[in-house]
Amino acid sequence: MKKLIVMIAVLAVVAVAMVFARGVREEDPDVWEPTRPITVVVPWGAGGSTDQTVRPLAAVLEEELGQSVVVVNTPGATGSVGTAEVLNARRDGYTWTSGAVKDLATYRVRDLLETDLDDWVLFLSLAQVNVVSVNKDEPYQDFAELAQAFLDRPGEIDVGTAGVGSAGHTAIQLINRYRPIEYTEVTYGGGAPAVTATVAGEVPVTTQLASEQVDMIRAGELRPLAVLSDEPLKLEGVDEEIPPITNWIPEFEAAPIYFGIFVPADVPQNVINTLGRIWDETIVGNERLEQLALESASVFAPKWGEEARTAAFPMVQLDAWLAYEMGDTVMRPDEAGIPRP
Amino acid sequence: MLTQGIQLFVQELSNFLTLRTLFDVLWATQLGMIVGMLPGLTATMGVALMTTLTFHLPPTNAVLILMCMYIGAIYGGGRTAILLNIPGTPANAATAVDGHPLARAGRAGEAIGIGTTGSFIGSVIGMLLLATFTPIIGRFALRFQSFEFFWLAIFGVVISGNLTAPKDPLKGWISGFLGLFVAMIGMEAIHAHVRFSFGHRPLSGGIDLIPAMVGAFGFSEIISMMKHTRVELIQTKIERVIPRLKTIWGFKRTITRSGIVGTFIGAIPGVGEDIAAWVNYDLAMRSSKKPEEFGKGSLEGLIASETGNNAAVAGAMIPVLSLAIPGSAPAAVLLAAMFIHGVRPGPLIMVENPAFVSSVVAMVFLGTVAMLVLGLSAVKQIVKVLLVPRSKLMPIVFTLCVIGAFAINSRTFDIGVMVMFGLLGYAMREMDYPVAPMVLGIILGEILDTNLRRALVISRGDLTPFFTRPISFALFVIVLLSLVSRTSWFISGRKALTGAIVGAVRAMVGRVRG
C-alpha cells in the first residue's frame, strides 16, 4: 500500500511538472511544432460528409505534426454553431473548423454568423456532387419523368434535404431556377437521415450528395436519375453511370462543393506555412485518402490557400445568389464581396 | 445457413484469439468502464476519441477496440449510479433508481454483481439477435418515421415520469416536459432559427445534455450528501459478488424480455440505450410480483435496466450493419470509424462481406466477456468508495463534474450550465420532483421538435396519420395507457375489472370441471 502511494505521488508530481512546463518553446517563423493537442471542430454530426472528410485528414495531420488532432462534433444551424466557437477561441492555431466552403462563405449573407472567406485560410481535400434520386418503388425512370410529375402535381411531391444551406437544399433550388417547379421541402438533421427517409419511403425524392447516397444506390434501394454536373458519374460497383443533368437541361451550370479544414487567417504565420507544406508534400497524392474518396463517390482534390479559394468560389457565388433570389438572405451577396456568377 | 453462420463466427473468433488482440480487448474495455464511470465522459466521446487514436491500426483491430470501448462505457456508468447515485452516462439513470437504494442498504456488492450479470446476459442476447436477425430487424426499424418518433419521444418522457415519481407522477411529467423545453433553447435544427437565447451568445448554441446531466445528478447529489450534520457510514459486507444461479434463474423472464426489447429499441435509429433502460424498467415493474419494491432497491428493476441498456448496444449495431444507419449516438461515431477504415456496411454487407457481420458478433462477444471478467473482479475494492468519508469524497466528485462538463466542448459556459442545473436539480429534489425525466427530456427534445414539425409538413397539417399509421397507433395507445393508468379511478376500475374477470373465469372453469 505504501509503495502504491509513493508511486501515485511520483506520478502526480511528474504530471504537474509536465502541465507547468508547457508553452515555453521559442517561436520559429516557418516551422510550427504544436505542444498540445489541436482541436478541429466538425460543425456537423458524427458520420456526415464533413465528419468523414475530416477524420482521416486529422489522422494524417496527427502523424505529420507529431501532436494529437482531436475531432469534436459541434453540430447546429448549418454548421454556424461550431464555427462560431472557433471564432471565439484564442487565435493560437490550436483550434480549427471544417465543412463545406459554400457554407462558410455565406454565413454573413444568411445572417447566421459575422464572418466571410477573408477570415479563413482554406485547406481542402474533397469535392462532392449532388445526385437526384428516388425511392426504388417510385415510378419515375428518368429525370424527365420526375420533372413532369412535379409539373403535373404542383406542391404534392416531397423532397428530402438536410435543410437551409445544405447541399441538397441548394440543388433543388438550382433545378427550380432552370425549370420552375413547385415542391414541398422536408428537412432532416443531416444528409444521411434525409437519404434514410428516402429509402424508408417517407419522402419520394432526395437531392443530397452522392457520397451520402452511394451505398443505397449500390444496393438498389435508391434509383439515381441525374447527377448535377455536365459529366456522368461512375460509382464503384455500379454498372450504369448516372447521367448528367445537362442531358435534360443543357444550360445547367453546376459547380462542385468543396470540403476541407478552415484555419482562422490571423493565427501565427508559422501555423499556415506548416499546414501548407503538409498539404503540398503529404496530402496531395496520399493513396489512402484517395481510395477513401473514391469509395465515397467524391473527387479527391487537395488544394489550399488562394488556389483552394479560386476552385471553391463558383459554388459560393451560385449558392449565395440562389439564396438571395429565394429570399433566404438578409443582404445582397455583392455587398458581402460575392459577385453575381 | 445457421451452421454456416456459426462456422463463420467460430472462425472469426479464433482469428481474434491472439495475445495482442486479447490485450487490446482488455484495455479498451477497462478504459471504456473508466470513461463510463466518470461523470461527463460518455460512450460517444470515448468512441470518438478512440477513432482518431486507432486510425493506424488494421481495420478489424480498430473496430474491435471501439466496440469494446462502447460496451465498457455503457456498463461502467452503472457503477457510479449504484455507488454514488450519479449515473455515469445517461443510459444508467434507471439503474440508479434501484441500484443506489441497494447500496445504501449495504448491498452494493450484490447490486454490482447482479448489474454486471444483467449487462452480460443482455449483451449476449443482443449478440444472438444481431447474429441471426440483422436484416429483418434492420428493415423493421426503418418503419419508424417522423410520426412514430414523435410518439416515442412523448412515451419516453411519460414513462420516465411515471417510474421516478411513483407517488406523484404529475411531478415526473412536469420534470420531463421542462426537460423537453430546455432542449428548445438555442438554434433549432430545421431552419437554424435561434430560440429563447435573448441575445446571449453561448446560449444560442443551446444547452448541452452532458453538463446539464452532470449538474442535475452530480452536483445536486453532492449538496444533498453534504447537508446532514451526521450520516451513517454504510457498512457493506461483501459475502458474494457473483450472484447465485438460482437468483438469476428467478429473473429469467425479466432478463429475456429486457434483452429482446432492449435490442429492438437499440435498433431504432436515433433512439439509444437510455430509452431501452427506461422501457425495460417499466415493463419489469408492470409484470413484477413485487412492484412495491421498485424504487426501494429491487433487484428485478436493477437487472431489467442493466440488461436493457447493454442489449441496446448490440441492437444499435443492427441498423449500422444492415443499413449503414446508426441506432444510437455512439454507434454513429462507430459507423464513421468503419467508413474511415474502408469497411462500408450497408444493405450489401451480407452479400459483399458476410464475414464482417460474424466478425462484429465476435467483437461483441469478446467485449462482453471482458466486461464480465473485469466487472466482477475488483468489486471488493471499488465498494470501499462507500467507506470514504463524504468530506473527502465529494470534493473529488465535484472536481470531476467540473472537468467532465468542460471536456465535451471546452467551453467554460458549460461549467456554468452544470452549476445551474445542479442548483435546479437540488431544488427539484427537495420538492419531490425527480430529475431523471428532465435529463431524458433534454435528450428527446430535438427528436420531438424536428419530427413533429416534419410530420406536419409531410401530412400537410393533417393530424390523422398520428393515429392511423399502425406503429403510431400502437404507440399512442401505450402512451395513453401510461397516462391514465396512474389516475386513481383507473386503478380502482382495473382492480374491479380484473376481480370480475377472475371471478368469471373461475366460475367458468368451475362449471367446465363440474
Add this chain to the structure above:
Amino acid sequence: MGDKVNEDKGMPRADFVTGLVLLGFSAAVLYFSVTMPRLEHRGINPLSAPGVVPGLLGVVIGVCSLALLIRAVVRGGYRLTLSGGSLAAFVSSSVVRRIIVTVAICLVYAWGLVGRVHYTLATFLFVLVFVLFFELVFGQEERRSLARTVWTATLEAALVAGIVSAVFQYLFLVALP
C-alpha cells in the same frame, strides 16, 4: 430520501408556490412562442415554424402546473405563513448552513477559479479548502489530531489535482481550462 417524512405537511404549500411559478413560466413560454418569427419572408412552411413545438410545450406545462395548483389548493396549501421567527430558525439551522457552505465553495471554484487561475492549482485549492472546512469547522466527521487532518487533506488535494489534470490532458486530450 428518508428525510421527507416530516416535510410532507409543507408539501402542498410548496406545490402551491411552484404551481404559480410554473404557470407564469408556461405563460411566458407561450407568449414568446406565439410572437416568435414565423420566417414567412424565407418562404417557410408555416407548419414548420420554429414556435410550434415550444408553444405546445408551453400549453402542456401550463396544464400540468394548473393541475398541481388545483390539487395544492384542495389540500390547503394556499395558507402561506411566513413569520420572522421561522425564517430565523431556517437560516440558523445547521442543515441550511452546510448547504450554503457547500454551494459557496463549489461556486467559487467553478465560476471564480477555473478559467482564471491555473487549473491544477485551482483544483488543489478547492479540494483542500473543501476538506478542511468540513473536517475542521463542522468537524463531526472524524476526530483526529489537527496536524494529521491538515496533512492528509493536503496530500489528497495534491493527488486529485495532479491526477485529474494529467489524465484529462494526456489521456482524454482535453485542453484544460
